[in-house]
Amino acid sequence: MASTFANKGLYQQVADEAIRYYPYDGAEAKLLAFSENATYVLRDPQSHEPYGVLRIGRPGYHTIEEYEGEMSWLRQINDYTPLIVANPLTGRDGKYIQVVPGPDGRNYSCVVTEFLKGETLENGDDSYSTDEYEQLGEITAYLHRQSYIWNGTKNIVRTHWDYDTMIGDHPIWGRWQAFGGFNEEQRDELTRCCKIIRRRLERYGKAPENFGLIHADLRGSNVMVDESQIKVIDFDDCGFGWHLHDLAGSISFIEDRDFVPDLINAWHDGYCKVMPFTDTDFVEIDTFILQRRLQLTAWLASHSDSDPVKDLSRGWVEGTMYLADRYLHVFG
Template sequence: MGAFDNIQVFHEVANQAIKKYDFPSMTEIKFLTLSENATYLIYNTKTKEKIGFLRVGRPDYHTHEEYDAEVAWLYEINNYTPLQVANPLYARDGSYIQDIKGSDGDMYYTMITEALAGEPLDEEDTEHIVNQYEMLGEITAYLHKQTQMWNKTSTLDRWDWDYDNIIGKTAKWGHWQDYEGFSDADKEILTQCDEIIQKRLLRYGKNDENWGLIHADLRQSNVLVDADKKIKVIDFDDAGFGWYLQDLAASISFIEHKDIAPDLINGWLRGYKKVMPFSDESFAEIDTFIMLRRLQMSAWLETHSDSDPAKGFKIGWVDGTMMLAKRYLRIFG
């Protein structure tokens, strides 16, 4: 059974959650999309003003304490960095996270964040996209720098995005081997990539320079550009502890195989280096993390086939993945 087979329960929870806030009487919610959670727009029916975005999390994905950790990081970013992220809105009782029991008996956690102006990055905007990725690299470096300086970072209750939780035995989003489009021959090639990735990650290791608190899903839809060309970051739902390089790999999710990808990576690196150092050891593993992310998203596409974004991404997925895999084996095989 898929996570959203009973979408009506999410709608019921969303309508219960909105009642816990002091919004004007003309406030309504509009269902937007399904991903790791169900997302709703909160808006004023009279002025059409966007008030915020309501997230209803899947049961058993995050705990209340993990949501608390996300809120704490959001406020640290907005208060102590030059970046802008969407702050959570507090309910009538002064809390940010609402615990709501669904009609199915499961516990659902909800949170509302403010609505930020801007449009998602678009790789088709060839005139601006490389410069935007340079700004994204700079922003990502500020995030990494902030987590290194914040003395409470290590105490946050968020999971580790390590090999096992990404594509290994405890993979959070399922196993890439289950993707229905891969043939047996494809799986043989991808298994070779998987084995090389695991070995290279062990050698790369985890240290203060390459591992810490990361956004973990800095792809195009989670990065907004406003009319003043300012970049904003949204959706910290997947934030956890991982390799910093994962934020680079995530930024080109679903477009790793496109011709523009190398230009975007180079732009990202230029921006990152304005704020943080980038070692030769990390540079040598960029392809490893790109392949790691591609395998992770293969699993995600299969286990989240009921998710709206997944439906479009599956087009040409196998061909793109196998092109990346064969290139990876030419480099490291």
């Protein structure tokens, strides 16, 4: 999987071919990001004005029905919430999802969304703002409220993100144990943590008030800041999961930093402006943070050829064990 996905040249060929499926004659596809999927800005080669953002999915990651579910939710968010998300754009045939044959004989599902202006919240210099995280919490709550009250949510076909599919027996991103940096003692400690996480999540339960359609990757790199506006992008991982997973996702890859509690408190303040947040929810924040950390550990292991992995892996073991030690001190 990783070696095929790592072939940037192949994905560039797919992107160039995909342009023919959209009414952007003469457009060029410039790579924006190469991670779980390949993302390109489609722009006019002379003026460099963007037409939209093309996302090419990894074959087998989503079905057509799952892509259609994502597009349906985007339209609902734009129509029935104050949030700003990138509207999906149709191809020449009027459809949102275009299936493009690749030079390797495989089919690649492609979607194009509006190009949103702004700078990502994750700016690489550790200057995370509590004001922005308060806004992010409020935005997250609007998403959760919309999916809670929308009758169409029950008809959406999307991935279910729970213990089993993140760090259990059927992990979608692979097994966290495959990450090569842990010694035997550290793996044993993390395994103990997993058993506690599972027990606590079974007791926490799945109810409409705490489990529903979520973004599932609502971190800094998927949030655009444009003056006073925050815009949400990249719903590729959206699916059914615990609402608290979106809080854990917002601090992905920085969970062990000393300023994170301030960000969490700010996120919580923003969330409570729109949706309730119970004492039971608050108690389980660390459970979801560690579960997300282990899910990301699996992602690092299964995407070793992905651009961000080498940088993100530095200090990963130490940071993860710090979180595990803290978790066992509280819940062990």
